[in-house]
Amino acid sequence: MKQVRELTKERQEVQEKALKVLEEYPLCDHCLGRLFGWLSTATTNKERGHSIKLVLSMNADSLLKCGKRDLGYSIIQTLASNGMFEPAKARANAESIDFEVREECHLCSFDGECVFDKIPGAVEMAVKKTEEIEFENFLVGSVQNPELEERQDELCAAHGLLHAETLKSDFNRELGKQLQPMLGKPVEFGKPDIVIVYDVPHGDVRIQISPLFVYGRYRKLVRGIPQSRWDCGKCDGKGCEVCNHTGRKYPDSIAEYIGNPTQFMFQGSRFKFHAAGREDIDVLMLGSGRPFVVEVSEPRIREGNLEQLAQRINDSTDGKIEVDALESTARDHAQWLKENAAENVKEYTAIIDVDGQLDESILGRAQNSLSGIVIEQRTPNRVSHRRSDIIRRKHVYEVRLRLVEPCLIEGSFKVQGGTYVKELISGDEGRTIPSVAETLGLPCFCRELTVTAIHSSTPDHNP
Ligand SMILES: [Zn+2]
Ligand SMILES: [Zn+2]
Structure with missing residues (x-):
């Protein structure tokens, strides 16, 4: 009761x-x-x-x-x-009760058409448009007639209806239900391979293909290649006398060597190259290489042979660049690489010219006083045009200096990611404190620099 x-x-x-x-x-x-x-x-x-x-x-x-x-x-x-x-x-x-015959529902009919009646047509269009696209799962979305959405909002407000579902969510579910058996693939709410969007007012279906991500490490075996495409500064890439109408300052880049074949294999529309930091154009990247993630936009193919891709990349670079162990990964990984680059530990070797006479004992003292310290680096002169002028504090874990010739040192450096090693050597006119030059009391200049190892602070694979 x-x-x-x-x-x-x-x-x-x-x-x-x-x-x-x-x-x-x-x-x-x-x-x-x-x-x-x-x-x-x-x-x-x-x-x-x-x-x-x-x-x-x-x-x-x-x-x-x-x-x-x-x-x-x-x-x-x-x-x-x-x-x-x-x-x-x-x-x-x-009972002979008079009543008016109604045919159009206030909330789903517009211009004499019910939106739910459009679903079979939308399904047909979606099936056709996804025919040439590889995907494992999908999600549906829609653009609704704003007039109908407004009618429902007004009605709910006027009648205090607090538990109504939106037209869009209702429609999307119905569309998904009818589409799913036709596509024979599951609906995925988290990270769908594609999103099928039906635009009700325009009666059109759009397919949004989610990007895919390939992880790997690259080695750069010759100097003079920038990490990303470098356009001619004179013409901004349009082509001029200075760049011999190529529009470019440098003919190639690591990003393109790796990104172009990747985009091609997955039939994407573009690619983006994300790396864990970058080396200067004149610096080699050896050892096990630098971690990177290539993001391919709108790939029409999702399953690729990554071993074959690595082979293709390596074959196309004339021995300038090498990649191996490519694997597919997720968006977070690209983000993670960038955010954590400053936490990595990097090892370098350098050939250093010294303006003056040296002996081994000074070198021994210098390497000891530069090991296990924190240096302060003001943004170097050479990059100050594109980086804000701030002071960075960086760990220098270990410095080894060996005399090769009276005015030539071979140095090895183990430092925190983001350290400017050339400036750690030269001092950059007092912008980096301390430095090899300051410690030796002689002008020093880095003639050649090579990255020999990048150690990630945590496993650098985060699928
Ligand atoms: Zn209705
Ligand atoms: Zn130019």
Whole structure:
């Protein structure tokens, strides 16, 4: 008894609100159900709407049977007209109750067309447009007619309906349900390979293909190659006398050597090259190489032979660049590489010219005083045009200096990622403190620099 009392007290809210809404607007089962879409979720909106109308019509019948004919008639009338409810129409006809015949639902019909009726056409278009694209899973989206969305918002606000589902979410689910068996692939909410978007006002389907990501490490075996494409500064890439109409300052780049074959293999529209830091154009990258991630936009192919890709890249570079152990990875990894580059430990060897005479004992003292310290580096002169002028504090873990000739040192450096090693050697006119030059008390210049190892602070693979 307690439940019944409570329910009566709460005035059977769903029925009451539904009837009020139906008195004002013609609503199909689907849309009436959607207005209560977040109540009793393990069913469909159509089922919900039909059930509400059925209970209302049973109430009306019971009123008729106990003699409250006026109220019973008027509910039947509402259900038969705005409710478009077949059993109520039959009842109204039998009882000779007049009602207006409605055909267009206020919330899903526009210009005489119901949006849900467009789904089969959208499915057909989507199947056609995805034919040439490789994907394992998908998600659907839609652009709805703003007028219909507004109508629902207004109706819900006016009637205090707090549990309505949006038209878009309802539509997307229905579209997904019909599309899924046609595509034979699962819906994926987290990281779908493609998103199929149906634009209702334009009656058009767009396919958004998610990018794919390939991880690897590269070695740069010759000097003079920039990491990314470097356009001619004179013409900004348009082509001029200075660049011999190539539009470029340097003919090649690591990003292109790796990115172009990758984009080609996956039939993408573009690529982006993300690396864990960069070496200068004149610096070699040896050892096990520098971690990178290539992002391929709009790939029409998702399954590629990465061993073959590595082979193709290596074959195309004339021994300038080498990659190995390519593997597919996720977007977070590219982000992670960049963010953590400054935490890496990097090892370098350098050939250093010294302006003055040296002996071994000074070198021994210098390497000791430069090992295990934190240096302060103001943004170097040579990059100050593109980097903000700040002071960076960097760990120098180990410095080894060996005399090769009276004015020539071979140095090895183990430093924190982001350290400017050339300036750690020269001092950069006092911008880097301390430095090899300052410690030796003689001008020093880095003639040749090579990265020999990059150690990630944590495993650099994070799929
Ligand atoms: Zn409707
Ligand atoms: Zn130019």
